[in-house]
Amino acid sequence: MPALPETMTAIGFEAPGGPDVLQATTRPVPKPGPGEILVAVAAAGINRPDVLQRLGGYAPPPGASDIPGLEIAGTVVALGDGARRFALGDQVCGLVAGGGYAQYAVVHESNALPVPAGLSLLEAAAIPETYFTVWTNVFQRGALKSGESFMVHGGTSGIGTTAIQLARAFGAMVIATAGSAEKCAACRELGAEHAINYREQDFVAVAKQATGGRGVDLILDMVGGDYIGRNYEAAAESGRIVQIAFLNGPKAEVDFRRLMMKRLTHTGSTLRPRTITEKAAIAAELEARVWPLLAQGRCKPVIHQTFPLARAAEAHRLMESNTHIGKIVLTV
Incomplete structure (x- = not known):
């Protein structure tokens, strides 16, 4: 050298x-x-x-x-x-x-x-940054399994594009949210079965419809703010929510009865x-x-x-x- x-x-x-x-x-x-x-x-x-x-x-x-x-x-x-x-x-x-x-x-x-x-x-x-983050949060902390439903917010971010591909590769049904028709199309191209334009659609309603009314098994959220309570609504019974960022702010007013009644797990981490x-x-x-x-x-x-x-x-x-x-x- x-x-x-x-x-x-x-x-x-x-x-x-x-x-x-x-x-x-x-x-x-x-x-x-x-x-x-x-x-x-x-x-x-x-x-x-x-x-x-x-x-x-x-x-x-x-x-x-x-x-x-x-x-x-x-x-x-x-x-x-x-x-x-x-x-x-x-x-x-x-x-x-x-x-x-x-x-x-x-x-x-x-x-x-x-x-x-x-x-x-x-x-x-x-x-490295996105794959380490997705692996530890989706598969280690979130324990995503084949056959489960998985929703990622910010589907066209570096984290989102990685999460969509890995979740699909390991057998999950993927739902992604994004802010435009172009971004939703990119999510579907990467493997998301459902892509929700959050500017035009209610992701809670669409996620429930996509899962036959039962809700989502695992949600990866980097938005925070009012998404926290809405994630509780969108989650299935015994569902998991993993928090990795707060683009809409780290504080929210949340009705925690959903957490108890659905037996939800809300965790998070930084890398x-x-x-x-x-x-x-x-x-x-x-x-x-x-x-x-x-x-x-x-x-x-x-x-x-x-x-x-x-x-x-x-x-x-x-x-x-x-x-x-x-x-x-x-x-x-």
């Missing part, structure tokens, strides 16, 4: 604000610690938490880089002490707690995975603050159960648009417009 430079280009910001606060800066190339690998980043995915961090509402966990970016793909160029899972020159994708918007990033080897067969580094960069060991367990299950589906083409990251690293501000503007279908990726 050629000698590594001392410095690199990264995207940072001095104070919270709109997309234009994102600026290219020069930073030292990070050094991998014990069990870590240094990756020459080829591409980095953009996610909603990056926007929240830029706005000042989602600080990196202690010890994490202040550079935005939670997922990367690239080539291993250095190994920390004890790192043996990958060799120099291997192509990997990985989940990082920060530091993705840069030419180089460190990731713990247990939180990295080989690029799935048949996928490019660009495609691989769009996998970024979880330990390396917890993320490693998710990675191991993904490699065993989902990587074969990616290699077979049964699931695939949906990429809406790419931007060069220096145009990260434009990429954030696109994400905030909510017009995209699938992932937005920075190329490095």
